[in-house]
Amino acid sequence: xIQMTQSPxxxxxxxxxxxxxxxxxxxxxxxxxxxxxxxxxxxxxxxIYKTSNLEFGVPSRFSGSGSGTEFTLTISSLQPDxxxxxFCQHYNVYSLTFGGGTKVEIK
Amino acid sequence: QVQLVESGGGLVKPGGSLRLSCAAxxxxxxxxxMTWIRQAPGKGLEWLSYISSSGTTIYYADSVKGRFTxxxxxxxxxxxxxxxxxxxxxxxxxxxxxxxxxxxxWGQGTLVTVSS
Numbered sequence: 383x384i385q386m387t388q389s390p391x392x393x394x395x396x397x398x399x400x401x402x403x404x405x406x407x408x409x410x411x412x413x414x415x416x417x418x419x420x421x422x423x424x425x426x427x428x429x430i431y432k433t434s435n436l437e438f439g440v441p442s443r444f445s446g447s448g449s450g451t452e453f454t455l456t457i458s459s460l461q462p463d464x465x466x467x468x469f470c471q472h473y474n475v476y477s478l479t480f481g482g483g484t485k486v487e488i489k
Numbered sequence: 490q491v492q493l494v495e496s497g498g499g500l501v502k503p504g505g506s507l508r509l510s511c512a513a514x515x516x517x518x519x520x521x522x523m524t525w526i527r528q529a530p531g532k533g534l535e536w537l538s539y540i541s542s543s544g545t546t547i548y549y550a551d552s553v554k555g556r557f558t559x560x561x562x563x564x565x566x567x568x569x570x571x572x573x574x575x576x577x578x579x580x581x582x583x584x585x586x587x588x589x590x591x592x593x594x595w596g597q598g599t600l601v602t603v604s605s
Contacts (some may be wrong), residue, residue: 383551401590413590414556414590416592417589420534425584425595425596425597425598426534426592426595428591428592428593429597431590431591431593432591436583437593454498469533469534471536471591473589473590473591475548476546476548477550478524478536478539478590480533480534480535480536481533481535482533483533483534484598489604
């Protein structure tokens, strides 16, 4: 099974900062990658699907990119509502795997 | 609007069983794959299973294969998770979500606690 490793596990940033979260796969895959945002006590919210497609209603400051084994989620200008935990998720036909999460904290 | 509402969680003893339900509304349930995902307290997300729109294709994570069974009733717009031989490490919030490859809508989750 493919393992997904997110880094960093915690990130301290200020409003207005450009933030990049990385997700590395244990092996190259041709499936899809998605990114979710989760706030305490809430269900995750889909941000990005198929590596780089922005989910409807998600602000354009979020973007996704990558291929092979390295994928990134970028927040171009961090807003107060963006302080949360972010998860990547790999999919192939037989299984899905989540990364361990990145908590974005206020600096 | 799309709504997914899980129910059936609670406290169960190790070795016990529990059946979770997920009631769907606001979309054509029979058109969509559905997924179960859980989150242990303070931990990350763990995919458990997905089921195809017709219910004919189901995949499970190794951690629950043979113990958990997913099913759906398209006539009732409902998804189910039968959990047997429960262990302490199964303690988590269980989410149902729409979609198989990625999930665009999630329920609010139901807490399952496995403890003696």
